[in-house]
Amino acid sequence: MIADRGLAGLKTRDLAREIGCANGAVYNLVADVDELILRVGSRTLHRLDQALSAVESGEPSPQATLVRIALAYCDFAAENLELWRALFEHRMDPDKPLPDWSIDDQLQLFRHVYQPLAALFPQRSREELGITARSLFSAVHGMVALGLEQKLVAVPLPALRKEIAGLVRAMIDGLIARAA
Amino acid sequence: MIADRGLAGLKTRDLAREIGCANGAVYNLVADVDELILRVGSRTLHRLDQALSAVESGEPSPQATLVRIALAYCDFAAENLELWRALFEHRMDPDKPLPDWSIDDQLQLFRHVYQPLAALFPQRSREELGITARSLFSAVHGMVALGLEQKLVAVPLPALRKEIAGLVRAMIDGLIARAA
DNA sequence: AATATTGATTGAACGATGTTCAAGTTTGTT
């Protein structure tokens, strides 16, 4: 339901009707809609993880791998738009903290960026690499997020991919030049 | 109310009580909560615009200006966290389109990135520059958005500023190197 | 086999929330 109606289109009554039970029965499977959304998010993150892993195989240069990962992220977001958006649009009540399994899911993502980065900058510490990996990931995420937004001018997907590839290469080149 | 309770904490009844009128009277000032949020967003965007303009004065190099703009964006987001989040968290019904004045507000933002970029790459066309400006802006936005997120590990603001400055410089260096 | 216990299922009900609207009140004009 999230996939084709968006997070806002998820209603417990519709959901109950679709799976064939009374609306109250939803709460035997799940404590909250919050938990429901988190569990859907967990599946989405795992599929995203697989999509990113699929492009890491046998690549010559770490640079090329990073570009391919960024493009794979973009493609996944475009092909799973609503599910991907649900990962970031959803906000918990400030007092209810995220369960640990959900936090773990999210941290796994940076791993994909971390490894090629570690190959590029072997002299850097684990912390430095972790921070840079997060920054790089965030930058690409921002480009995808605003690029796929309908709010402003919609960017055609091929143009967005080209921009992402260009800017990722520029970022890596710049990082290498600064390290030298 | 958005500023200190967040978008989700904005309730028409609370609002009516706070401004001293009946809950129905809110709809004489505004057609929707959507419009209300958009109007608050407009104010936020104008203040953001001013904050970015304030760092553009008499700067030597376009590079330094771009870094300062990125940091100013980060600082504004940190100091106006909930209002800034409201700009991006809010989603309209898919059938109700954004009013023109709201779209204009948002497009103005890219102007700040466009001008220093045009100084750096005078040979590029207006379209190319516009696209690159949007990409650069989006990348910084992504770093700020995920950096200020409490969901994952909270990043201390000084560390985030350092990361943004570093990656912006790297991106610009990379763009220049590729242009050569 | 008969009964008791446990657990799932139901759907009505509650509270919160955005929105509407008939009725009442104020304000402005002639």
Next chain:
DNA sequence: AACAAACTTGAACATCGTTCAATCAATATT
């Protein structure tokens, strides 16, 4: 003073997530 226009009110409506007493089914126990 009399009328019209506009504003204000607060009750009512629809739609949510969520709860829960009652019912039902299944399983365990005697």
